[in-house]
Amino acid sequence: MENVERNIGEPIGEVSFNGSKLGISNGLNKFQLKTETFFVKKGYILLIIGFLLGRALILSKLTPFALPFFAAVYMVRREKAPLALIGLVAGAATLSVIDAAYTFIVTFLFLFLLRVSKKLLQSEIRALPFYVFGTLLLGKLGKSYILTNQVSLYDGMMAGVEASLGFILTLIFLQSIPLISVNKRRQSLKTEEIVCLIIMLASIMTGTIGWSVYDLSVEHIMSRYLVLVFAFVAGATVGSTVGVVTGLIFSLANVSSFYHMSLLAFSGLLGGLLKEGKKIGVAIGLFIATLLIGMYGEGSGNLLNTFLETAAAVVLFLLTPQALTSKLAKYIPGTPEYTAEQQQYMRKMRDVTAQRVEQFSSVFQALSNSFSSYDEQNEWDDKERELDFFLSNVTEKTCQTCFKKEHCWTRNFNTTYDYMKDIMTEMDQNNGAVSPKLSREWDKHCTKSKKVIDAVYQELSLYQANQKLKKQVQESRKLVADQLLGVSTVMGDFAKEIQRERDNHHKQEELILEALQEFGIHIEQVEIYSLEQGNVDIDMTIPFCNGHGECEKLIAPMLSDILGETIIVNSEECSTYPNGFCHVTFRSAKAYAVDTGVAHAAKDGGFISGDSYSTIELGCGKYAVAISDGMGNGERAHIESKETLELLQKILQSGIEEKVAIKSVNSVLSLRTTDEIFSTLDLAMIDLQNxxxxxxxxxxxxxxxxxxxxxxxxxxxxxxxxxxxxFDVDVVSDQLKAGDLLIMMSDGVFEGPKHVENYDLWMKRKIGELATDDPQQVADLIMEEVIRSRSGFIEDDMTVVVTKVKHNTPRWSTIPMQKYRQKAN
Incomplete structure (x- = not known):
């Protein structure tokens, strides 16, 4: 046992050490949670803030902070208003008993006025600043009258200044108090909220004016500490803003602190610029600002005290937990923590959306399975059941009153059943006729053979109608199952596309920017969305090019060499004025391209043709060519064929497979109208990659x-x-080659030549004799040949669509960028 303990002693020690670290971490988390609960949830932080604001002064005699703070707390967290009032009165008591009494009386007057006129208000929050303004004005004038038995012009002006400050501070506190009193809030701070929070923190610090520790000013230490925190968290812009706002409020509270504004603003700027050096860099920025500004502020005599105050602020800053600064940074736009938080939020939203789409996809999959679950065994059982029901109806009308019923159905059940079944089958197959042989055998077996055959014939029409309806229902079920399966597939692919992580291409963006600028092309911005082979997607913003075609002639060839594949200009939005910018999208070029030529004519040379055609470029690298011929001629046939192609285009562009799309279109056309208006469809789907x-x-x-x-x-x-x-859609697949001509035509062209017995041979011969490979010329020549064979008469709507497949050769050669190509790879 001792050996075992000795062998496992080291792991136990390691686990204990890790356990102690875990225990310390848990202890810190519990302490932080308890502290947050005590100050934030229970509201005791409002007591501390109230104490400091109650003794804060402006121009050494005005106290405009107390009532706005109480009014804001009363509106935001009414149940914690007594704590705020206690803190305000206690803070004012540190100035004088008269100030404490004045604070209490003004607060009471504010509540009295608000309660009296509450029924007249539509919105208390909107009216709150005006109540504070009026209360402070009345209170200040009343205080001056009580103390001096008169109200001078100076007293009136000071009362107006304090009331105006109270009006503005009320608006500021209404914005900032929720930020420090509510535990859960949204993950962003507006610019005005940040400014309001800074003003509030600076106002709170004015309550520390006059405090000192070992001859070091507390307000100087805390203000520099505040600037250090914000410069470290948010950078130079916010850091210098905090310095200016804090210094301005301190200078209003104490005129002798005016130079301090320059020190705080300069230290916020330097600290933000040096934030890449972490806390040490920000602290160095404050020390440099202290040395430079301190010499010009109060001279070198007080430089030591100023330097020591800065050192104390730096010590507090270095002791600030990383968790606190990181948590603060999450709320300030522009910080890496805020960006990471937003990305995490967007990733969570993306995953939730993808999960919901996948759930919908599985629902459609289940629905498709339920619609297609009708198997052959069930179909056979249903047929047997329907046959029994059919024969029972016949026997009810004939055999129930027959004296030989017991002989036929009790003693010879199988023979009678088989005879009647054969009679029904032959009638169903021979349009109501029964073979002579079966008729003779049935006459020998049944005494009422003619009556039974007539009854079978009558019931057969109902049976056939029922079977036809049932077949239509089964076909509709299968069609719905295919459509649901197609929707499920599309939604599943969409969910996978949502979940695909969009990579950051900062390095490649900088590389492309450097390459183009070194070549002498000025680029404003580059955004890479995808660098996947064959699916490159790049957006650029460039200055106004004055129509010189820089994108197609220079940028695209350079990108083609850097990325190792042909890049083309997909879309271009040029600026309408010389000083503007052009926005260009570059995409991967497909391996093949198509040119299309069309020739069409209406019957008898009319204006409206019953034929319609469409060329559809789908987003998945496919190109569709379609011709639809509506039944007949004229406007009705044109509308029918046009709607067929429009419906097909929308379904194909949604991503549904083409066979399901055609079946869906057919279902809509067959159910939409009872008129005998039909349309043909000739569809070719060309994959531009192969x-x-x-x-x-x-x-x-x-x-x-x-x-x-x-x-x-x-x-x-x-x-x-x-x-x-x-119906079953026949799919014919083939492989095209560069230079091939695909010729599609309506029946008016194929069957148009007069005095021709074999249309196939005639059309093949005419196509083979063509000396041109231009699609438009080929379409025109075929149309001309057919019309000429009819002596110039057009007896049907005619449409020819010719598509030429060719290699997608860029118009401009690539520009060698060997150095950047190696870096990109």
Missing amino acids: ASVRFLKIGSTPSFIKRGNKVIKIQASNLPMGIIQE
Whole structure:
């Protein structure tokens, strides 16, 4: 046992040591929590603040802080107002008994006026500064009259000054008291809230005027400590602001402290500039400011005391816990802690949003599964059940009153059931007819064979209608299941996109900025959103270029060389005036590009064609070409085909897979109207990264691919959209190459040539004879050939869309940036 204890002694010691550190940490946390509860939640900090503000003076005789502070506490935390009043009266008593009595009487007068006119007020907070102004004016004039039995012009002016200060201080305290009295608050401070808080802290410190420790002024130590804290937390801007505001309020309280404003402002500026050196750097800034300003302020005689006061402030600053400064920094915009807090908040919101989207995705997935859960076994059972119900209806009308019922259905149940089932099946398959053989056998078996056959025929129409309706319901269930599954997939992808962490590209932004500026191009700002290969996304702000095309000619080629892939100008917003800025977005170029040519004509040369076409550039690197031919001609057919393409475009741009999109469009068209208005659809989806293409043809004519002298026919057979609710979409896939021509046409073009028996061979021959590869010229020539074969007559709506696939070659060559390319990689 001793050996075991000796062997495990060291780990036990280590654990004990760690446990002691953990115990100290827990003890500090408990002490901090108890202190926060005592001062903040119970409100005793208001007692301390009230004491200091009660004895704070302006111009050595005015006390404008007491009533505004009490009024603000009365509005914000009414239950803690007695504590504030006790502190104010106690602080005023340190000045004189008359000041203590004056503070109490003025507070009582304020409460009396507020209570009397409370019913007349719509908003107490808005009226509060005016009540404070009036109360202080009356109180100050009354005090002067009681003490001197007269009110001079000077007394009136001082009363007006104190009342005006009270009006302003009320507004300031209403902003700042919630910041120190409420435990939980939002994670940001407005600029005016920061200024109000600084003014309040400086006003509180004026209550320490006259206090000294070993001939060192307490107000000087505390004011410099305050500047040190804010300069360390928020930088030079806030630090110098705190110095100016604090020094100004101290100079109003004591004219001899006027030079102190320069010292505080200069120390806040230097300390903020040296904050990269942590607390030591900020402290050095205060020492430098003390030495420089101290020599010019009161001369070298008091320099030692000033230096010692600075040293005392630095000691307090160094003893300030890091947790306190970090917590304060979280509330001040512009600090790294505030940025980290905001990023954490945004990350939390992003995760919550992604989680909710994933939950919705799973809900749609479950709904899709529930709609598609109808299996073959259930379908077979339902058919057997419906057949039994059908035969029971027939027997109820025929066999119930027959004298041979017991013979047929009790002794020969299976034989009778099979005969009636065969009769129903043959009638269903042969449009109500029964084969002679089965009819003869049924006559031998049944004494009322003709009546039974007539009853089966009558019930069969209801059975068929019921089966048709049930089939439509099943098809609708399947369609809804596919649509829900598509929505679930889109939402799942969206949730993954939300959760994708957006990287910080500060180094790359600086690198690109340096490269462009070294090249002589002035760039105002660079923001990188993505550097993923094939998905680069960069925004730039540049000065007005006067239309010289710097972005396309210089910046994009330089970015292409730095990033190692072709970068193009995706969008450009140029300034409308010479001194403005242009905003440019650079994106990755696709491996392939397309050019499109279109030729179309209406029947008999009219203005409205029943054909519609669309070219859709989808955000996922795909390019869609579609032709829709509405049934018939004229405006109604044009509206039908146009709405088909618009609905398809919206569904495709939402990210839903094209087969589900086409089925959804077909469902809408088939359910939208009872008129026999249908439309065809010819859709080609081209992937611009690898030039693969998917054809989805719904009742449309063949398409052709011209590759050099070779012509390839693309064909699929599907009914036009809107005829039936459920159909299988035939998808034909192919691989395009650079230089290929994809030719799509409506039936007015394909079947347009006159006196032609084989349209396929005629169209292939005409396409093969084309001597040009320009898409627009090809479309025009095909249209011209078809119209010429008809002797100039246009007997149907005609549309030809020709798409040429080519390599995406940038207009400008890359500009070598070897040094920066290595750094970027």
